[in-house]
Amino acid sequence: xxxxxxxxxxxxxxxxxxxxxxxxxxxxxxxxxxxxxxxxxxxxxxxxxxxxxxxxxxxxxxxxxxxxxxxxxxxxxxxxxxxxxxxxxxxxxxxxxxxxxxxxxxxxxxxxxxxxxxxxxxxxxxxxxxxxxxxxxxxxxxxxxxxxxxxxxxxxxxxxxxxxxxxxxxxxxxx
Amino acid sequence: xxxxxxxxxxxxxxxxxxxxxxxxxxxxxxxxxxxxxxxxxxxxxxxxxxxxxxxxxxxxxxxxxxxxxxxxxxxxxxxxxxxxxxxxxxxxxxxxxxxxxxxxxxxxxxxxxxxxxxxxxxxxxxxxxxxxxxxxxxxxxxxxxxxxxxxxxxxxxxxxxxxxxxxxxxxxxxx
Numbered sequence: 001x002x003x004x005x006x007x008x009x010x011x012x013x014x015x016x017x018x019x020x021x022x023x024x025x026x027x028x029x030x031x032x033x034x035x036x037x038x039x040x041x042x043x044x045x046x047x048x049x050x051x052x053x054x055x056x057x058x059x060x061x062x063x064x065x066x067x068x069x070x071x072x073x074x075x076x077x078x079x080x081x082x083x084x085x086x087x088x089x090x091x092x093x094x095x096x097x098x099x100x101x102x103x104x105x106x107x108x109x110x111x112x113x114x115x116x117x118x119x120x121x122x123x124x125x126x127x128x129x130x131x132x133x134x135x136x137x138x139x140x141x142x143x144x145x146x147x148x149x150x151x152x153x154x155x156x157x158x159x160x161x162x163x164x165x166x167x168x169x170x171x172x173x174x175x
Numbered sequence: 176x177x178x179x180x181x182x183x184x185x186x187x188x189x190x191x192x193x194x195x196x197x198x199x200x201x202x203x204x205x206x207x208x209x210x211x212x213x214x215x216x217x218x219x220x221x222x223x224x225x226x227x228x229x230x231x232x233x234x235x236x237x238x239x240x241x242x243x244x245x246x247x248x249x250x251x252x253x254x255x256x257x258x259x260x261x262x263x264x265x266x267x268x269x270x271x272x273x274x275x276x277x278x279x280x281x282x283x284x285x286x287x288x289x290x291x292x293x294x295x296x297x298x299x300x301x302x303x304x305x306x307x308x309x310x311x312x313x314x315x316x317x318x319x320x321x322x323x324x325x326x327x328x329x330x331x332x333x334x335x336x337x338x339x340x341x342x343x344x345x346x347x348x349x350x
Contacts (some may be wrong), residue, residue, distance in 0.1 A: 118327035
C-alpha cells in the first residue's frame with residue numbers, strides 16, 4: 001500500500017507538472033428531496049440518505065447537511081495526512097479527527113439577518129499515532145493544512161453559481 | 176407534515192427571538208482512518224464510509240470528501256427550499272439539485288502552490304416543480320439562498336481551528 005501510494009503520488013505530480021490540463025478534475029453530486037426533509041444524494045455510484053433530526057423537523061434518517069460538512073473535513077484531513085506522511089516518508093500509524101461546529105439557528109430561520117446561517121466556527125482535534133519526532137509531525141501538520149482540499153474550501157470563499165430551473169421553459173438566470 | 180413543519184418553524188422562530196441562547200447549536204463528527212485512504216466517520220448515530228477513487232489512490236469504498244461537500248450543499252438547498260416554501264405557503268412539489276465542483280489537483284499535490292487545493296468553483300442547477308408563479312419562485316430562491324447554511328459555509332470563510340494531539344503529553348498549539 002505505502003509504496004503503491006507513494007509511487008502514485010509521485011507519478012501524478014510529474015504528470016500534472018508536465019501537463020497542467022491533466023490536473024483538472026470535476027466532481028459531481030445529484031440529490032432530490034423525498035418525504036419530509038429527507039433527501040437522497042448520489043455521488044457516482046455512492047448513495048447517501050440525508051435528513052434532519054426531529055428537533056429540526058426531520059425524521060433523523062441520516063446525518064444532516066452541516067454534519068456532513070464536518071465529516072468531509074475530518075476525513076479529508078485524515079486522507080491528506082496519510083498521503084503526505086507517505087510522500088514524505090514520515091511514519092504514521094493512525095490518524096483520527098474530532099470536530100465541533102457552532103451554529104446559531106437564528107441565521108437559518110431568519111430571526112436575525114445579522115447572524116450568518118452557516119457555522120460561526122469549527123474547532124477540533126487531530127490525533128496522530130506515530131513514532132516520528134514532534135518536529136516531523138509539526139512539519140507534516142503544516143504541509144497537510146496547506147494542501148487539504150476541504151480545509152481550504154471552508155477557510156476560504158468558494159464561488160458558487162446556482163441556476164434555477166422552474167420548468168417554465170426559460171431557466172432563471174444564475175444567482 | 177406541512178402543518179407540523181410550519182408550526183415547528185414558527186415556534187422555533189418565536190423561541191429563538193425570545194431567548195437567543197436557545198438558538199445556539201453544536202454539531203459534531205468523529206472519524207478515523209482505516210486501511211489505505213478509507214475513513215469511517217460518525218455523526219451522532221449515523222455512520223459513513225469515505226474513500227478515494229482508485230485514480231486517487233483509494234479503493235472507492237465510498238464517496239470522497241470533496242464529493243461529500245457537494246452532497247451537503249445539494250441536500251441543504253433542498254431542505255431549505257422545503258422549509259421556506261412551507262413557512263411562506265408557496266406550493267413545492269419537488270426539488271432536486273445537480274452540482275459540479277471544479278478542482279485543480281496541482282493544489283492538493285503541491286505541484287503549484289499558487290493553485291488552491293479546494294474547489295475553484297461550484298456550479299449547478301436547482302430544479303423545482305411547483306404551481307407557484309415565477310415571481311414567487313424567484314422570491315423563494317432569494318430567501319433560500321440568503322439562509323441556506325451550507326451555501327453560506329461555502330461562499331464565506333469559516334474560522335477553523337485544529338489542535339494537534341501527538342500523544343506526546345503536551346498537545347501542540349492550535350493552528
